[in-house]
Every structure is written in structure tokens, then in C-alpha cells.
Amino acid sequence: MRMGHGLRVLSVYEGFFTGGARIVHSDVVLGLREGGQHHRVLSVHGEVHREATRQRMEDDACYRTLTAAGVGVTSLGRTFGPDRTDPAAFTGPELADTARATADADVILSLKEQPLALLNQAGLPRRPVVVCLHRSDPENQGRALDDLKAAIADGTVAACVCCAESTRAAYEAAGIPSGLLHVIPNGVDLIRFRPDPAGRLALRTSLGIGDPTAPVIVFAARYDGMKNVPLFLRAARAWLAEEPDGHILMCGAGMTPANPGLEADITAAFGADRDDLTPRLHRLGVRRDMEKVYAAADVVSLTSSWGEAAPLCLIEGMMCGAVPVATDVGDSAAIVRGHGIVTPPDPEVIARAWTTAATSRDTFTPALTASRERFSRTRMIASYAALIDRVSAGAGRRTLPEPL
CATH class of the missing domain: 3.40.50.2000 (Glycogen Phosphorylase B;)
Known part of the structure; x- marks a missing residue:
């Protein structure tokens, strides 16, 4: 298991569309990459129709920032919209793409719990997963809370990052073990966001x-x-x-x-x-x-x-x-x-x-x-780096078994 600068991390997004969670996570990926880790992103959806807006992955500001910095971004090519595909049903080619992406990672970051519907699929390489939580209403997320609990019961989830104390309290009340919940408050680039x-x-x-x-x-x-x-x-x-x-x-x-x-x-x-x-x-x-x-x-x-x-x-x-x-x-x-x-x-x-x-x-x-x-963004990224290093070290001591 690689540590520190050699660590390979895969982030899994539900999709690229405008929102605070994606902005924060993409900034975390950039900051961790600047610190020497190797990062890639896999997006379940390549196009999203919501908020009366059609958002193609390639047009999204986070996608453009990530790829401009050299972060590899791939997609399963799904479209999220009124007639979207069953979020829990994946094709053979989609699972094969996911298996290749996860096999090349030491640690996986799931942006919120929705991508766990994919990561919970049988037959994928076993890697420790850190779930990044950005809401305070876990019971209002459809089947996502059940997917999170299933991944925890399976031993796949090594930690959950809560962006707020209210997130930690809400997920603990919903039955998530408190020992898995780590609060890392959101931060921003203080050079960019300043009086002007x-x-x-x-x-x-x-x-x-x-x-x-x-x-x-x-x-x-x-x-x-x-x-x-x-x-x-x-x-x-x-x-x-x-x-x-x-x-x-x-x-x-x-x-x-x-x-x-x-x-x-x-x-x-x-x-x-x-x-x-x-x-x-x-x-x-x-x-x-x-x-x-x-x-x-x-x-x-x-x-x-x-x-x-x-x-x-x-x-x-x-x-x-x-x-x-x-x-x-x-x-x-x-x-x-x-x-x-x-x-x-x-x-x-x-x-x-x-x-x-x-x-x-x-x-x-x-x-x-x-x-x-x-x-500060610097404080936030340092906290993510420390947690990912601890997860990586723990996985090195207790290697997850590969599926039969």
C-alpha cells in the first residue's frame, strides 16, 4: 500500500453539475494532487438534466479545472434526467470500466453516498472507501443511506468525512457508527475569495x-x-x-x-x-x-x-x-x-x-x-490528506480480500 506522495486516489462522482459539494471536492482533489498524491475521477453520469438546465460534463467548470491541471476524468456515459436509468442497475461494460478504475487505486473517495450504488456492486476490486458527506438530511436521500449502511456492513467504508458538525450528528442519529465520522469543515481559496x-x-x-x-x-x-x-x-x-x-x-x-x-x-x-x-x-x-x-x-x-x-x-x-x-x-x-x-x-x-x-x-x-x-482551503486539504494517509495505512495492515 502506497503512502504519502505515491498514493493513488480515485474519486467517484454521481455526475458533474453545479453545486457546492462538487466544487469543494474538486478543490480538495486539486489540493491533494498539488501535495504529491495521484488523483483521478470517475463520473457515473456524463450529462445531467436538472434545475431546468442541461449540463454536459465537458462544459462543467470543475471538469475543466480538473482536466486543465492534469487530473484524468472519465465517465460511464450515463444521462441523469427524468427518464434516467435505474441507479442500482449497471451493465457489464460499465462494471468493467469501474473495475479497471478501482483496481488502479489505493483509496477511493465517494462524493456523497450516491456513488455507493456502483461501488457496492459484486465483483469489483476491494479498496478502502472514504465517503464524503455534504448534507444534514440522510433520511431524505432516497436509497443512498441504505447503500451507505450496506457498504459499512460489508467492511468497505473505512471513514466518512462530514463537512459540518450537523452532518456528523445527523448521520450518527441515522445509525452510522460514530467512529467512522470525521468532521472536516469546508474551506475556500483565500487568494481567490477576498474583498476586491x-x-x-x-x-x-x-x-x-x-x-x-x-x-x-x-x-x-x-x-x-x-x-x-x-x-x-x-x-x-x-x-x-x-x-x-x-x-x-x-x-x-x-x-x-x-x-x-x-x-x-x-x-x-x-x-x-x-x-x-x-x-x-x-x-x-x-x-x-x-x-x-x-x-x-x-x-x-x-x-x-x-x-x-x-x-x-x-x-x-x-x-x-x-x-x-x-x-x-x-x-x-x-x-x-x-x-x-x-x-x-x-x-x-x-x-x-x-x-x-x-x-x-x-x-x-x-x-x-x-x-x-x-x-482556509489549506487547513481543509491538510485534514483530508491526514485522514487519507491514516486510511491507507490501516488498509496496508488489514488487506481487504479480493472477491472470489
């Missing part, structure tokens, strides 16, 4: 926000029920009605005028009587320059109802100088506390919190600046 006055001005100018003092709120989330977009939009209506110079930026998969679900939500929230407010509601979709978007904002907001663990948007926004305002889901309150405002799921209260956060931004700046090391 020039970028702030340029982004605002590109959106037609001429007043440099105009308050701006950013909502960075995919169009999904857990994000409670209707609640956010009701707060947006209340806030825009009180802030004649204010603007709201909505970013993420499905946050475009081409998404009929979002447009219906906007109509329901604003009504025909206040459609004069919607020109200041910018639907920007998926962005490749989120550091500039956050730098342009005064507040980064999240209105999720469930499922969140350690939301990346709150951390990235904070590091760029935006004050976080969020509902109390997962570790959101722990991240925001002392740096911003935690709110109940009430649109009027949220709107008032946005105003307070925007007008008091300077008072939050010292706390945001002092917390930068806590949310």
Missing part, C-alpha cells in the same frame, strides 16, 4: 448598477426545493419595495429567465401590482466569476429549509466581504454567528435583516477579516 474593490465596481457597472453605494444582495443557490426560493423571493419583494436603489443578484443552476419554475415563483411573489420591482432582480444563472459577484454584494443570503450542512456560498461570500444572512439550517448558524445575522423563515424579518446587514457592513468587517484562517 475593482472587481466590485466592474461587476456592478456590467449590470447597470451605477450608484456605488446602492445596496446589493446576492443569492447563490441552485433552483431546488431545499433552497426555499419562494421564501427568498417574498423577502426580495419586501426589501426592494423599501430600498429604491437596491438590487438582488440570483446565481446558480436554474436561476435564469429560461426556467419556467423560477418565473412562476417570481410572479407569485411579486404579483402584477409590483412587477416594477423585478428589473432590479437580476437572474444571472451559473457564473464562473463568483468571487467578483460576491465582492460586488453587500449581503450574501440563504433561505434554505432543510438539507444544508456547511453552505459554500456563505463562506465564499463572507471571505469577499459580504455580510451573511441565513436561516438556521445545518451549520449555517454556526458559520454566520458573529459575522452576520441568523433569521427565522419570515420574509419580512429577512428583508429587515438585509437592510441591517447592508447598512452595518463596516461593523462586521473586523470579524469577517479575523475569521479568514478558520475557513
